[in-house]
Amino acid sequence: MPYIESIERLVSSQPVHVMVPGHGGAPAHGGAHLAAVFGDRLVQYDVPLMLEGVDLGADSPREASLQLAAEAWAARRVWWLTNGASQGNRTAALAVRGLGERVLMQRSSHSSFVDGVLLAGLIPAFVAPSVDERHGISHGLTPGRLDEALREEAEHGRKASSVYVVSPSYFGSTADVAGLAEVAHRHGAALIVDGAWGPHFGFHPDLPEAPTRLGADLVVSSTHKLAGSLTQASMLHLGEGPFADRLEPLVQRAYTMTASTSASSILMGSLDLARRALVQGTEHISAALQTAERLRQLVRADTRYSVISDDFGEFADIVRTDPLRIPLDVTNLGQSGHWVRDRLIAEHGVYFEMSTASAIVAVIGALATPDAGRIMAALTAVADEADALRAAGEADHQAEFPAMPEPGMLRMLPRAAYFAESIVVTAHQAIGRISADSLAAYPPGIPNLVPGEEITEQTVTFLQAVAASPTGFVRGAADPLVATFRVVRDPVTASLQP
Numbered sequence: 001m002p003y004i005e006s007i008e009r010l011v012s013s014q015p016v017h018v019m020v021p022g023h024g025g026a027p028a029h030g031g032a033h034l035a036a037v038f039g040d041r042l043v044q045y046d047v048p049l050m051l052e053g054v055d056l057g058a059d060s061p062r063e064a065s066l067q068l069a070a071e072a073w074a075a076r077r078v079w080w081l082t083n084g085a086s087q088g089n090r091t092a093a094l095a096v097r098g099l100g101e102r103v104l105m106q107r108s109s110h111s112s113f114v115d116g117v118l119l120a121g122l123i124p125a126f127v128a129p130s131v132d133e134r135h136g137i138s139h140g141l142t143p144g145r146l147d148e149a150l151r152e153e154a155e156h157g158r159k160a161s162s163v164y165v166v167s168p169s170y171f172g173s174t175a176d177v178a179g180l181a182e183v184a185h186r187h188g189a190a191l192i193v194d195g196a197w198g199p200h201f202g203f204h205p206d207l208p209e210a211p212t213r214l215g216a217d218l219v220v221s222s223t224h225k226l227a228g229s230l231t232q233a234s235m236l237h238l239g240e241g242p243f244a245d246r247l248e249p250l251v252q253r254a255y256t257m258t259a260s261t262s263a264s265s266i267l268m269g270s271l272d273l274a275r276r277a278l279v280q281g282t283e284h285i286s287a288a289l290q291t292a293e294r295l296r297q298l299v300r301a302d303t304r305y306s307v308i309s310d311d312f313g314e315f316a317d318i319v320r321t322d323p324l325r326i327p328l329d330v331t332n333l334g335q336s337g338h339w340v341r342d343r344l345i346a347e348h349g350v351y352f353e354m355s356t357a358s359a360i361v362a363v364i365g366a367l368a369t370p371d372a373g374r375i376m377a378a379l380t381a382v383a384d385e386a387d388a389l390r391a392a393g394e395a396d397h398q399a400e401f402p403a404m405p406e407p408g409m410l411r412m413l414p415r416a417a418y419f420a421e422s423i424v425v426t427a428h429q430a431i432g433r434i435s436a437d438s439l440a441a442y443p444p445g446i447p448n449l450v451p452g453e454e455i456t457e458q459t460v461t462f463l464q465a466v467a468a469s470p471t472g473f474v475r476g477a478a479d480p481l482v483a484t485f486r487v488v489r490d491p492v493t494a495s496l497q498p
C-alpha cells in the first residue's frame, strides 16, 4: 500500500504542522477533539494534498497505489474519488461529451448521471430497461435491445457517441456487459457502465466479472458500497478499449473539474486499504458468500418470505446475479416492505439496505460476515407480528403502492429546461407542464422525472406516494411531500428539442 505507507512514514517523522488541516495533525497540537472520538490515527493520517514523498510527482507513492488499483481492476487507469460514485458519474458525463454530444442512456440511471448530462450539455436519449412489474423494479438492457435503440437513433440522424448502462442493478441483477460493449463499439459509441453496486466484481470466482475485463470503456464504481472503503471513497476505471486513448485526457480534465482541491487522505487511504484487502481477501470473500448463502437458505425455509433473485432467470437481460445481494419479497405478510424494514430496525436493530412496497433488500459487504441467524430470528419475529396484525384485520395500506410511472415526453432539452425561467406550482397545476428539475425517488435514486420532461398524473401520484411512505424520500423535489413542482415558466417561448 504505497500511499498508506508513505503517510505512515510521514507520521513517524513527527512533523510540525503549520499548514492545513487546522486540527494540526496531532492530538496534542489541536486535534484532541477529533482524537477523543475517532482515535489519534485519524488526526495524524489526515494530511493535505501536494506533499513530497506522498502524492507529488509522477512517481509518487500515490501514483504507485493508483497503478496497483488499475492492475487489480484490469483498468488502463484509475481515478480515486472522494465524493462517491456520484462524482464518477458526473466526471464520466463530462468526459464523454468530448466524444460527441449525444448519449443513449438506460432510463433507470442514477440521478448523478442526469446531473452530469446537465452539466456537460449532453443530449440524452433514453432506452427502457426490463422491468419486474410484480415488484416495480428495473433491471438492465440486453445487447439486442441496445442494438435496436442505437440503430433507431442513428436512423433519425441522432447517432449516439456514448452509451450509459447500469449493471448490477440495485437488486444485484447483472447484464451481459461483454455483449453491450460489443454492440456499443460496433455503433461507434463508448460504453459507460455504472457499476456502483459491483466494486467487488472480479475478486472471487463466484462473483461476476469486473466490467473492465468485459470491454466497458468507463466503469463508475462505488467502492464504499460493498468493497470495504470508507463512505464516499469510490473509483472511476478506464478500460483498455478502443476509446481509451481519447478518453484518458478527457477523463483527466473532467476529474480536475469535479475533484476537491483538498481530497481527503483518509478517504483515499481507505481505497488503498480496500484494494489490498480485496486482492488478498479470497478467504474473507468466501466467508461473505457463505453468509449470504446461509441467509438465503434460512429465508427459503419460511414460506412467508421469498428470495426475489431466485426468479431472475425469467429476465433475458440478467446473465449473472450478485450473490451478496439478498432481495426478499414480503407481500405474503400483508404489510409493505417499508413496514417490515421499520419493524426490523425498531424492534431488532437489524438494518436492511432498502425497502419498496413489496420488498426489502439486504446487502452483505464483500469482506463482511453479519450474523445470519440473528437476521433470520428478526425476520421471523416480524413475520409473526404481521400475522398477528392480519388476524386482527390490520393490513398496511402502503402495501398497495402505485406502479412505477412511464417517463413523460421529453419536450425540451434537459439543460435548457434546467436553466430556463421557472416557477413553483401545485402538483395539480404541474400536470402537463415541463419539469425544470430532476426528481428521483429514494431509494434507489432512479430519476422519475428529468428536466425537460412533461409531468404526468402518474408521475405525480407515484412521487407523492413515495414521499408519504415511512422510508421514502424524493431527491430534487420542491418540497418534502411533493405537493409542488418547479416547472418551466414559459414553455411556449422556451427552446424546444432540436
Ligand SMILES: Cc1ncc(COP(=O)(O)O)c(C=O)c1O
Pocket (backbone or CB within 6 Å): 083, 084, 085, 086, 087, 089, 109, 110, 112, 166, 170, 194, 196, 197, 222, 232, 234, 444, 445
Ligand atoms: C447506480 C448508482 N450509481 C451511482 C450511485 C452514487 O453512488 P455514491 O453514493 O457513491 O455517490 C448510486 C448510489 O446509490 C447508484 O445506485
